[in-house]
Amino acid sequence: MRPFEVHSVEQAYVRRGLFGIELLDAVTLERVSRGVTVVAEGLQGEPSTNTSGVFVWLREDLTRLRKVTIDPGVLPYEVVELEPAQIQLPVTRVELPPRLDYPFAAGITGMRGTLIEERVVPPVPVRDAEVYLRWFDENAVWRDAPTVAGTDTRGANFTAILRLSPSDVPQLDAKDAVTVRLRARRGNVERESGDLKLPQGRIADPSFFAQGPDALVFAWDELQP
Numbered sequence: 001m002r003p004f005e006v007h008s009v010e011q012a013y014v015r016r017g018l019f020g021i022e023l024l025d026a027v028t029l030e031r032v033s034r035g036v037t038v039v040a041e042g043l044q045g046e047p048s049t050n051t052s053g054v055f056v057w058l059r060e061d062l063t064r065l066r067k068v069t070i071d072p073g074v075l076p077y078e079v080v081e082l083e084p085a086q087i088q089l090p091v092t093r094v095e096l097p098p099r100l101d102y103p104f105a106a107g108i109t110g111m112r113g114t115l116i117e118e119r120v121v122p123p124v125p126v127r128d129a130e131v132y133l134r135w136f137d138e139n140a141v142w143r144d145a146p147t148v149a150g151t152d153t154r155g156a157n158f159t160a161i162l163r164l165s166p167s168d169v170p171q172l173d174a175k176d177a178v179t180v181r182l183r184a185r186r187g188n189v190e191r192e193s194g195d196l197k198l199p200q201g202r203i204a205d206p207s208f209f210a211q212g213p214d215a216l217v218f219a220w221d222e223l224q225p
Contacts, residue, residue: 018062019089021047021055023070024078026095026147027108027161035075038198042066054091062087069092076102078150098150104203109178110161111196111204113216117152125156126220129186133160135177136195138169144183159203176200182218191223 006136023032040047042058042064043084068082086092098104100112109210115131116123133145145162152158153206160182164170170178184191198204207215 013152018059018136019056020057020091020117021070022053022069022091022093023055024093024168026097026159027102027104027163031097032072032077032096034073035073037071039069039071040065040067041069059132070096072096072099077131078152095147097147098161100152100157100159107201108116108161108203109164109198109200110159111162111180111198111216112157112159113218114156115158115184115218115220116191117219118221119217119219124154124218126151126184126186129158129184129220131158131160131182134181134183134192135162135164136171138171140171140216141169142181161203162198170200172200173197184220184223191220193212193218193223193225 021038023038025032026028031053031056033049038047038055043057043060045060047057047059051055059115062084065087067084068087069081070082072079076099078099080094080096082092082094098110104110110133113131115126115129117126118124120149129151130148131150132148134142135145137143145160147163148160149158149160162178162180163168172178175197176199180196180198182193182196184193
């Protein structure tokens with residue numbers, strides 16, 4: 001064997017990120033990176049997308065961060081805004097809630113509904129509210145669905161889903177319907193609807209209920225603490 005000269009290895013340039021935003025489809029949990037605009041107000045630089053599809057900001061002064069806005073553009077998701085207190089280092093995972101026009105595949109349980117202040121004419125929409133479902137499991141325990149949605153830009157309509165995992169077993173009635181309750185949150189105030197029966201594996205709309213068009217219209221003043 002012939003001797004050979006060993007040279008010192010040159011260290012490659014490493015980009016050190018301040019933090020990253022990982023976007024997931026709240027229905028399928030697939031990563032979303034194309035067609036979405038992510039803006040961090042207060043920071044100087046724009047995010048780059050790494051090979052994994054995560055939006056990454058290079059080292060900046062995080063104390064200047066005022067808000068992160070996630071605009072899905074034409075994609076069927078809601079706009080999401082994050083306050084600095086919601087940012088987790090090094091990566092913040094965000095599930096994009098489905099919009100009313102989301103093309104749900106068969107097997108997803110949920111509903112499209114409307115949230116108003118009270119039952120008056122014309123109705124006043126509840127703006128900037130967060131909503132999610134609670135579901136009744138096989139052990140008679142109420143559980144929170146992981147996806148939190150918001151009322152849309154018109155202030156009233158929303159889409160809420162369950163997204164049950166393989167280990168989640170809801171208690172079904174004689175018609176194979178899941179018992180759920182709608183939870184609505186405005187600031188620090190949270191309220192809940194009465195029991196609803198949703199068809200398993202489909203997105204319910206008012207046509208499913210005998211009550212007609214008002215079946216999935218919820219009035220804030222009728223919800224219970």
